[in-house]
Amino acid sequence: MRVAMVSEHASPLAVLGGTDAGGQNVFVADLARALGRRGIEVVVHTRRTDPTAPGRIPFAEGVVVEHVDAGPPAPIFWDRLLPWMPAFARSLAGSWSEVRPDVVSSHFWMSGLASLEAARPLGIPIAHTFHALGVIRRREQGANDRSPEERLGIEAMLAREVDRVIATTTDEAFELIGLGAPAEHIEVIPCGVDVERFRPAGPAAERTEHPRVVVVSRLVERKGIGNVIEAMATVPDAELVVAGGPAAEGLGDDPAARRLRALAEEVGVADRVRLLGAVGREALPALLRSADAVACCPWYEQFGLVAIEAMACGVPLVASAVGGLAESVEDGVTGLHVPPRRPDRIAAALRRLLADQP
Missing domain, CATH: 3.40.50.2000 (Glycogen Phosphorylase B;)
Incomplete structure (x- = not known):
């Protein structure tokens, strides 16, 4: 065939x-x-x-x-x-x-x-x-x-x-x-996930002792990364790691990355927000496993692959209750739903998940 x-x-x-x-x-x-x-x-x-x-x-x-x-x-x-x-x-x-x-x-x-x-x-x-x-x-x-x-x-x-x-x-x-x-x-036919690659057991990326929130996304406004950065202002002691955009060496010239860094400065969390740039598929499972929570907070999303990849790695989510995320993320079981464009609700959900960590 x-x-x-x-x-x-x-x-x-x-x-x-x-x-x-x-x-x-x-x-x-x-x-x-x-x-x-x-x-x-x-x-x-x-x-x-x-x-x-x-x-x-x-x-x-x-x-x-x-x-x-x-x-x-x-x-x-x-x-x-x-x-x-x-x-x-x-x-x-x-x-x-x-x-x-x-x-x-x-x-x-x-x-x-x-x-x-x-x-x-x-x-x-x-x-x-x-x-x-x-x-x-x-x-x-x-x-x-x-x-x-x-x-x-x-x-x-x-x-x-x-x-x-x-x-x-x-x-x-x-x-x-x-x-x-x-x-x-x-x-x-819902999107699938490679459960041999994305699974709870396996190496995790190096991290600090601070609670870690991970976002994996293109650096476009509708993906809601700015809302997550704003939310971090009331999630004390936690760090936000963002994977996406150009390679790390190109972030300084990228308008979207500069906008996100300026926002982090504006809300007082620049020391707790780190942009990694593009992360290869082979490194993504380890990054997800290093997280205490993954944030998928777009303004709209037809499906959202990162959400099911995070769930396959056993990591809880804060996810916008939009599109496919409203179906793939079970509220209160695999993650918490929040309205889109609501940093206050994102922050409350992150505080709840991070407080539940062992």
């Missing part, structure tokens, strides 16, 4: 933590590996961002990453990629005409658009995962949403036209039905 995975901006080869590399990259990489282990031939099609990168790169057993020439071979933020999707679709159609996949697994709305244009004339079925819906983003961000105007209409068309839509939460499934997706075409 052959599966073509399409992830136009989220390459499984990307270094995580930047503004354009996060949970979707992990999802695509882990799904590709799992399919490959089952003897399925997998090609992951992603946009070329480096002119020197090989056209095809072996990624895992049975898995190859293929770089698609669509637009300048340079990093371009995803919200500016729509004009290059026709070229992306033409490349897919050429590849699939030569070696026909049995099914296309597309990820994110622009990948879905390119996949539909390429696959429909060839009669190849498509299973699409949105990862994030524009209707939710527009609702939560309002005028700050930088998505192309065409996004909402394209997502509604995809919800109706693809053969299957994979939702990661029941909340997303209801949103998809609202977009016109036939209920019988929706499969709710």
Whole structure:
């Protein structure tokens, strides 16, 4: 069996933590590996961002990453990629005409658009995962949403036209039905976690004697890291360790990192807040195990992989009661729910969890 995975901006080869590399990259990489282990031939099609990168790169057993020439071979933020999707679709159609996949697994709305244009004339079925819906983003961000105007209409068309839509939460499934997706075409499959890698037993990262709160996230405003920093002002003696963003040596030049450091100074916790920069997947379990609590406090979140990774490591969470986090984190059992954008409630939940440590 052959599966073509399409992830136009989220390459499984990307270094995580930047503004354009996060949970979707992990999802695509882990799904590709799992399919490959089952003897399925997998090609992951992603946009070329480096002119020197090989056209095809072996990624895992049975898995190859293929770089698609669509637009300048340079990093371009995803919200500016729509004009290059026709070229992306033409490349897919050429590849699939030569070696026909049995099914296309597309990820994110622009990948879905390119996949539909390429696959429909060839009669190849498509299973699409949105990862994030524009209707939710527009609702939560309002005028700050930088998505192309065409996004909402394209997502509604995809919800109706693809053969299957994979939702990661029941909340997303209801949103998809609202977009016109036939209920019988929706499969709710929550994100999984590698429990061999993320488990309570194992090495933990070095730490001080102070209670430790860990955040693992891209350094974008909607992830709520600023709210956690504000909360630390009333969580005495605890330290906050933030993993995400560019490599450590690049934090000084990163606007988001500078904003967070300035906020920490402003609320008087700069000596208790440490930004690590990007942390590799291989080091993440040890970092999570070093925490007394993990904070996942975004303003909205379709799923939230870090939450289930922390739970798999046996670490309690403070999590916003939004999107997938409202389903994956069991309030009072695996963590505590808080309203988004409420530093006071985040602080109260952290104090409660840290007071419960042995």
